[in-house]
Amino acid sequence: MQLHGASNQEGRFSMIVTRRTALAAGLAVPAIAQAQNDPIRIGEINSYTAQPAFLVPYRNAWTLAVDTINAQGGINGRPLATIFRDDAGKPEDAVRHAGELINNERVALISGAFLSNIGLALGDFANQNKKLFVASEALTDALVWSRGNRYTFRLRCSTYMQAAMLVEEAAKLPAKRWAVVAPNYEYGQSAVRWFKEMLTRAKPDVQFVAEQFPALGRIDAGATVQALAAANPEAIFNVTFGADLTNFVRQGNTRGLFERRAVVSMLTGEPEYLEPLGDEAPEGWIVTGYPVEQINNPTHNAFRDAYRAKYRELPKLGSVVAYDTVLAIAAMLRKVPSLETEAMVEAMRGLKFNGVFGQGESEFRAADHQSTMGAYVGRTVVRGGKGTMADWRFADGRAYLPSEDAARAMRPAG
Incomplete structure (x- = not known):
């Protein structure tokens, strides 16, 4: 068992009234404040070995957030503790871990999920078992819409939201002939579907002349680039990430795919994906x-400085997602009188918290359980031998979501 965050707590809470003395005195003590030395246990399930570029800095920031909260006294005097599980990128492993965490480790809730198919599997598990699931990263819209349920909430801005942010910029381009490339699973399919639908609505004369859906983690970049070039698009929408993105960019650079073509790319502005490219990073791509x-x-400065002081490097986007997930869970726990699931679910609905971007409050909408966390949109440039973003702006997630009534209508009845 990997347990973090519950050590060195004895003695810290010696002045807190115990349940027995409180009852003897006729005092009412909320259940969450009882057994004050017992940690509040969170089960965290993620693809740590399958997606290390995002999830190593994610786990670092999760640990930093838990340590910070515990150093401040925890939640009503109780420390947070995290039991980590690695799903290795396999939905069946994620569900197995979830069962063990709930039944054997007695966690109060589960969190995590990087890949969209794993997020959906854990969302279904949460619904069937009536346990709270706070999804940190999994971007598929189905998680909160077509397969949404009472027990599942999502922090990160979704494929719909990021596609809408990018379409806002793509619609300004003169390009009419578009090609798309995306990993062949729920996240990639969803991102392409929304991008095509929203761009066509904004510019009815656009055409999509080529589509490439390589298997996640197994892109044949040379063949993919060749197929896209053969269609002679004026612009490309790219959804690849991680090692697939690195291979795609390198083959595209070698074969001239990006010359005189606009590229709009989801996630590519994240340091975990730009940094491995070094001076080969693309320039001028429109990205989140x-x-x-x-x-x-x-x-944000306080978060960045604390992370750098602890880990001797700058945080990544995964670091932000993890830290904000812990902040949101802590904000919810401070509101509830007990760790009973239904009480926590009610506290999550409409929950507001301040994230580390420093752009004001984010909210988990009661209608669809989607957070209004935003994202940065800009263009890629190479500076000092590495890729970064320029001409960027913060896009508030609230502005890129359908109305709550529209979102509610997309969810299953009940």
Whole structure:
């Protein structure tokens, strides 16, 4: 068992009234404050070995957030503790871990999920077992819409939201002939579907002349680039990430795919994906991402400085997602009188919290359980031998979601 966050707590809470003395005195003590030395246990399930570029900095920031909260006294005097599980990128392993965490480890809730298919599997598990699931990253819209349920909430802005942010910029381009490339699973399919639908609505004269859906983690970049070039598009929408993105960019550079063509790319501005490219990073791509060194506000600066002091490197976007997930869970726990699931679910609906971007409150909408967390949109440039973002802006997630009534209508009845 990997347990983090519950050590060195004895003695810290000696002045807190125990349940027995409180009852003897006729005092009412909320259940969450009882057994004050017992940690509140969170089960965290993620693809740590399958997606290390995102999830190593994610776990680092999760640990930092838990340590910070516990150093401040925990939640009503109880420390947070995390039991980590690695699903290795396999939905069946994620569900097995979830069962073990709930039944054997007695966690109060589960969190995590990087890949969309794993997020959906855990969302179904949460619904069937009536346990709270706070999804940190899994981007598929189905998680909160077509397969949404009472027990599942999602922090990160979804494929719909990021596609809408990018379409806003793509619609300004003169290009009419578009090609798309995306990993062949739920996240990639969803991103392409929304991008095509929203861009066509904004510019009815656009055409999509080629589609490539390589298997996640197994892209044949040379063949993919050749097929896209053969269609002679004027612009490309790219959804690949990680090692697939690195291979795609390198083959595209070698074969001239990006010359005189606009590229709009989801996630490519995130440091975990730009940094491995070094000076081969593309220039001029329209992207969502995280200009970590350029954001300058007190909230973000404090987070960036604390992360750098602990880990001797700058945070990644995964770091932000993890830290905000812990902040949101802590904000919910401070509101509830007990760790009973239905109480936690009610506290999550409409929950507001301040994230580390420093852009004001985010909210988990009661209608669909989607957070209004935003993202940064800009263009890629190479500076000092590495890729980064320029001309960026913060896109508030609230502005890129359908109305709550529309979202509610997309969810299953009940």
